[in-house]
Amino acid sequence: MNERELQQLTEDISEQFFGKAFRHQAVFNDRLKTTGGRYLLGTHHIELNRRYLEEHGRDELIGIIKHELCHYHLHLEGKGYQHRDRDFRELLQQVGAPRFCTPLKTVQKKKRAVTLHYYVCTGCGRHYTRKRRFDTTRYVCGICHGKLKKEGEKA
Known part of the structure; x- marks a missing residue:
């Protein structure tokens, strides 16, 4: 058509x-x-x-x-x-019109791979998991206000 x-x-x-x-x-x-x-x-x-x-x-x-x-x-x-x-x-x-249309079979939601970022406090050892990476020099631990480092990195 x-x-x-x-x-x-x-x-x-x-x-x-x-x-x-x-x-x-x-x-x-x-x-x-x-x-x-x-x-x-x-x-x-x-x-x-x-x-x-x-x-x-x-x-x-x-x-x-x-x-x-x-x-x-x-x-x-x-x-x-x-x-x-x-x-x-x-x-x-x-x-005689439908309120909603029939879903398409060809439309499939693509799952995006989520990369997780792991951080650890150097003071109390608390672990943080985040979906977004952040600048560790600008943020501190919410419990003890100690410095944060990305897990796997050296202090």
């Missing part, structure tokens, strides 16, 4: 389910990672995630378009357009 077909589909859904015209742009945004789409308040455009079409099919994309059109039409009418608003939830039910 290309951008022109997406625009036409969005306009058709708007007319069919909402009885109102969609006068702005609907485009694919390939930078969207975890969300199916978003409605932009400033420009009134709708951006959609192409991967939902590829992974879940046309029906899921239509559901996402309906959801974003709920935000669109309610915002333009000056009604409650946010997820927590009653107007929004009622309109979702009327048009």
